[in-house]
Amino acid sequence: MRQLLLTACLVLLLAPPAWAAPLLAWDAVTTGSDGLPLGPGLAVTEYRVYRCGPSATGPCAAPDRVLVGTVPAPATQFDLAGQPVPQAYIATAVNKAGESLDSMKLKVVPPDFPKNPRLP
DSSP, X not given: OOOBOXXXXXXXXXXXXXXXXXXXXOOOOOBBTTSSBOOTTOOOOEEEEEEOOSOSSSOOXXXXXXXXXXXXXXOOEXXXXXXXXXXXXXXXXXXXXXXXXXXXXXXXXXXXXXXXXXXX
């Protein structure tokens, strides 16, 4: 059984000028952990997005992680609307052979408020 490798770089997409729920995005998985293209019938069928537990520095491992959604392939983004912020998230790829290793962890924080506002 070939393992999938989610080598995607998670990206946080924010809607400028106001804080809106961010989108978590990644590159599509097209290769296995060996770096070779996925064989026939092994294409990614979905991606899973997990909210990590309280440790911001440790792994995002069970039982401290929570599945917050699945994204059917070929889509590669997830709307974090309704999810707690600040919080860390990871994504995995799934095919008929199983679930990939975790992506890198991405911590989502709201933008900072303007400092020292004043009238001109």
